[in-house]
Structures are given as C-alpha cells and as structure tokens.
Amino acid sequence: MSRVDLNLLPALDALLSERSVTGAARRLNLSVSAMSRTLSRLRVATGDRLLLQAGRALVLTPYAEQLSQRIPALAREAEAALSRAEHRFDVATLEQCFTVRAGEGFVDLLGAALMDRLQRAAPGVQVRFTPKPDWNAQPLRDGAIDLEIGIVRTAAPEVRTRPLFRDRYVGVCRAGHPLLGAARISLEQWAACGHVMVSRTGQTENAIDVSLEPPNLRRKVAVVVPSYLSAMQLARHSDLFAAVPHSCLGNAFVADFAAANGLQYFELPLAIPAFTISEIWHPRLDHDPAHQWFRTEVLELCRVAYPQNPLEIRAEGR
Incomplete structure (x- = not known):
C-alpha cells in the first residue's frame, strides 16, 4: 500500500x-x-x-x-x-471464552462465585476449566490455556505471575474420629494412622513427607488420589487422615465446606511452610484488555473469598 x-x-x-x-x-x-x-x-x-x-x-x-x-x-x-486497544474494549459487550487450568478445589469452591461475578459485568463471557495434570508451561505458550491458577512451579522464565492468596496445609478426618478426643494429636499418632495422599503425578512423596522429622519417620499412606476433594471424601467415609490446603475448608462464598461434608480439621503436628496461590499467564496477553480485565476479576474474587488472609499484591509481572 x-x-x-x-x-x-x-x-x-x-x-x-x-x-x-x-x-x-x-x-x-x-x-x-x-x-x-x-x-x-x-x-x-x-x-x-x-x-x-x-x-x-x-x-x-x-x-x-x-x-x-x-x-x-x-x-x-x-x-x-x-x-489503542483499550479504547475498543467494552466489557459489557465482550464475547470471549477464557480457558483456565486450575485444580478441582478452585473450580468447586470458587467456580460458581467467579461465574456470578463475570456474568454480571459481561454476560457474553464463557469460562472453560481444564484439568491440571502437571505444571507444564507449554499450554500457556501455545495459547491452549489463557490463565493458570495454582502454585508457581514452572521453570519457564517468561511467564507472568501475580499472587492471589497465601495458603497452608491442615489435617482433616471424619467427625468423631477416635484420635480427635486427644488435646493434640502427636506426630507419632498421626503418622501411624492411615493416610490419603494427594498427587496429580502419582508420586508417593510430597511437601508433607519432606517435612517429617526425624528423617526416618514415615506416614502410612494407604491410598493416593489426584485431587484434594477426593482425599476429603475418602477421609469422610473412613478413619484415614488427609492433608489439604486450608482454602479447601471453605471461604466467604462457601462457608464451612468441610464441616458440611462431615469433616473436622486440625493443625498438623509438624511444621510445613505456607505457600502462595498465584495466577499465571503468558506475556503476550499482558496488554490484552480483555485478559487484563479477566485476571483482575480473579484477583478481586480471591480477595473477597479469603478476607482473613491479607496478601500484599505486587505489581503484575514476575
């Protein structure tokens, strides 16, 4: 031309x-x-x-x-x-499908609240949640997913991250479990009971096992499942213990989720570092106005869901 x-x-x-x-x-x-x-x-x-x-x-x-x-x-x-792109963006008329990779806990406990929030602002928006079998960043690079929610475990140097909330592990078991009568479950008692381990990859060791002291102490893993909600259901119907993120117990939108499912939680008898749940995306979407709006909505949702868990949010970017 x-x-x-x-x-x-x-x-x-x-x-x-x-x-x-x-x-x-x-x-x-x-x-x-x-x-x-x-x-x-x-x-x-x-x-x-x-x-x-x-x-x-x-x-x-x-x-x-x-x-x-x-x-x-x-x-x-x-x-x-x-x-400029932002001058063309109108959230009320936005028609777009966002593909999100997140664990079952996020989908089950926050999915409905997220959709309610999005639909009020942008009725034409659709969200497609996909399974999270691993932490491979290639789907972000390929554009197969728009946003990932979880712990940052990818080695991809270019991805962008923003923390959503802090989380920690707690123990859960069925209400009325015989060991709950004690003032505090000892480490030896806890380890000797049967356990449900959560592992998406099928590995039989995770952060909980790494934190066990003395080093020769091992918990008795009876079954390995791919999600925290599956672990909670197994613990509900047995004498098995499960260790799940505190966020799985409920939030401002789904109060007392664990108690409503016949579960009781307790502090684990060992020190395990807390961890951060973040939203993760590829830098090509940094300045896309629709994606900027969507990830801000996810952030605000988490702030409302876990108001007792203040987290200083840094500027976007890793």
Whole structure:
C-alpha cells in the first residue's frame, strides 16, 4: 500500500458528508486552503473530480455518490482498527471464552462465585476449566490455556505471575474420629494412622513427607488420589487422615465446606511452610484488555473469598 495515504480517508469522509470544502475544513480543524489542497490530492488518487461546482454550492459526482455510501463506515472501521486497544474494549459487550487450568478445589469452591461475578459485568463471557495434570508451561505458550491458577512451579522464565492468596496445609478426618478426643494429636499418632495422599503425578512423596522429622519417620499412606476433594471424601467415609490446603475448608462464598461434608480439621503436628496461590499467564496477553480485565476479576474474587488472609499484591509481572 505504498501508494495509498490513509490520512486522506477522514478528509474524503468529511468532504462527502459536508459537500463543502469550508465545512470539511471546519470539521477536521484545518484551514480552507489545506482542505482545498487535500481535495486536489483526492482527485488525483481516485481519478475523479468528486465535487463539482453547481452555482454557489458543490455537488457530488456519480462516483462520489457511490463512495458516500461506503466511506463513512470504512473510515470508522479504520480508525477503530488503528486506535489503542483499550479504547475498543467494552466489557459489557465482550464475547470471549477464557480457558483456565486450575485444580478441582478452585473450580468447586470458587467456580460458581467467579461465574456470578463475570456474568454480571459481561454476560457474553464463557469460562472453560481444564484439568491440571502437571505444571507444564507449554499450554500457556501455545495459547491452549489463557490463565493458570495454582502454585508457581514452572521453570519457564517468561511467564507472568501475580499472587492471589497465601495458603497452608491442615489435617482433616471424619467427625468423631477416635484420635480427635486427644488435646493434640502427636506426630507419632498421626503418622501411624492411615493416610490419603494427594498427587496429580502419582508420586508417593510430597511437601508433607519432606517435612517429617526425624528423617526416618514415615506416614502410612494407604491410598493416593489426584485431587484434594477426593482425599476429603475418602477421609469422610473412613478413619484415614488427609492433608489439604486450608482454602479447601471453605471461604466467604462457601462457608464451612468441610464441616458440611462431615469433616473436622486440625493443625498438623509438624511444621510445613505456607505457600502462595498465584495466577499465571503468558506475556503476550499482558496488554490484552480483555485478559487484563479477566485476571483482575480473579484477583478481586480471591480477595473477597479469603478476607482473613491479607496478601500484599505486587505489581503484575514476575
């Protein structure tokens, strides 16, 4: 398009609609002489006179009449396409599907609240949750997922992260478990009982086992499941113990989730470091206004869900 000057497009639109060099100049805040020179350039570019003198007024040529049906919409479309992205963003009319990779706990305990929040602002938005079998960043790079929620365990240096809330592990067991009568469950008692381990990859050791002291102490793992909610259900219907994030017990939207499911929680008899749940995305979406809005909604949702868990949110980016 080296021979096309798009700056002529708004001038042509003004001339065709005003049918006056003076009126078009006033509309575009130009001098009459500058608009007259622009009309000359347009005549050369189109090979048509466009505007002809008819007494004291100007009239459109037949070709200009044809153009007058097309140019206004074309000028608006060109201006919209070349303006800054945020100027084109209207959340109320947004129609987009966001693909999110998150654990079952987030989906079950916060999914409904998230959708309620999104639908009130953007009824055309859809969310597609996908399973989280691992922490591979390739789906973020490929665009297969738009946002991941969880612990940052990827080695991909380019991903962006923003913390949502702090979490920690607690123990859960069925209400009325015989060991709950004690003032505090000892480490030896806890380790000797049967345990449900949560492992998406099937590994039989995690942060809890690494934290066991003395090193030769091992808990008795009876079953390995891929999700915390599955672990909670097994503990509910047996004498097995499970260790789950505190966030699985409930939140401002789903209060007393564990108690409502016949579970009782207790502090674990060993020190395990707390961890941060974050939202993770690829930098190509940094300045996409729809994605910026969506991840801000996720952040605000978590702030409401866990108000007792204040977390200083740093600026976006890793």
